[in-house]
Amino acid sequence: MTVFHRHPRLRLAALLSAPLLWLVVAYLGALAVLLVSAFWTVNGFTGEVVREFTLANFRTIVTEEVYRNVALRSLGVAASVTVICAVLALPMAFFMAKVASPRSRHWLVIAILTPLWASYLVKAYAWRVLLANDGPIDWLFLGHGPGYGLTATIIVLSYLWLPYMILPIYAGLERMPTSLLEASGDLGARPGRTFRTVVLPLIVPSLFAGSIFTFSLSLGDYITVQIVGGKTQLLGNLVYANIGAANNLPFAAAIATIPVLVMVIYLVAVRRSGALEEL
Structure with missing residues (x-):
């Protein structure tokens, strides 16, 4: 114990060694195996995995129109969900942070968090009932x-x-001084202009931070599509189908690299906005 007391860096390394080891083995290790297996193929006769480097899986994804359409459809769904969430979240978050009283603000945050406590499947199947033919909607x-x-x-x-x-x-708006809104109003700016010129530029990092969640979660989702998507196919469904019925793990891994690559590009693009600091 004396050694750790005299060497703070050694103490820090000891504290971080277990979580870092778990991160490297469980997450980065699994991701590395995924990327490596994407370059393998399956023997069409025996069904055995052929561990030889080839670009056949990626060539199929690029050349086959059905896979290109599914990839573009998945990107479109993820982008649409992100835009819809941003449009709905902005007025709600603004009301919570700048209009509601401090006492009711806490209850509104709890109300926003409460749906996250419910089971994913319960919420998805509840929407299946709502969207059914002759259903409420x-x-x-x-x-x-x-x-x-x-x-x-x-x-x-x-x-x-x-x-x-x-x-x-909400977190970004709560940190924004209310005096900025008052100053904008004192200078004669209408609420719309105040929002465009004062509020929106300051919460761009928060918007990007939220979009990282909504975009990535939508891009890789497959359970919701199976429950309410009908015949719709997204990338997650193709991965699931190739793992299960088709038993083509290398091709499933190749498809799974698409959302990984998209998210890496997206994270690099939004890094300069300060969005990662908002997470």
């Missing part, structure tokens, strides 16, 4: 509800990930 729209499909998938994913967008924006 179909009745509300006089028989013209969205039903199951791509639109239903976007609606449910937006509901599921909305709290992950509200909380970073």
Whole structure:
């Protein structure tokens, strides 16, 4: 114990060794295996994995139109969910941070967090009931509800990930001095201009921080698509199908590298905005 007391860096290294080892083995190790196996193939006759380096899986993904369409559809769904969550989260977070009283503010935060305590499957199947033919939403729209499909998938994913967008924006707005809003009003700016020129530039990092959650979670999701997506296919469904029925683990790994690569590019792009510091 005396050695650790005399050498703070050694003490810090000892404290961090266990979590760092877990990170390297469980996360980075699994990711490395995923990337390596993406360059393998499966013997079409025996079904055995052929551990020889090849670009055949990626060539198939690039050349086959069906896989390109699924990848683009997945990106479109993730982007749509992110935009919808941002549009809904901004006024809610602003009301919580700048309009609501300090006492009610805590209750509003609890109300935002409460859906996260419920089971993912329970919420997804509840939306399946709501979106069913002759269900409540179909009745509300006089028989013209969205039903199951791509639109239903976007609606449910937006509901599921909305709290992950509200909380970073709320945190960013709460740190913003109220005096800036008062000064803008004193100078004659209308509320819309104050929002565009004062509020929005200051919470861009918070918006990007929330988008990291909503975009990545939507990009890799497959359970919601299976429950309310109908015949819709996204990247997560292709990965699941190739792991299960097709028993083609290398091709599933190759498909799984697409969202990983997209998120790496996205994180690098938003890093300069300060979004990572908001997480």
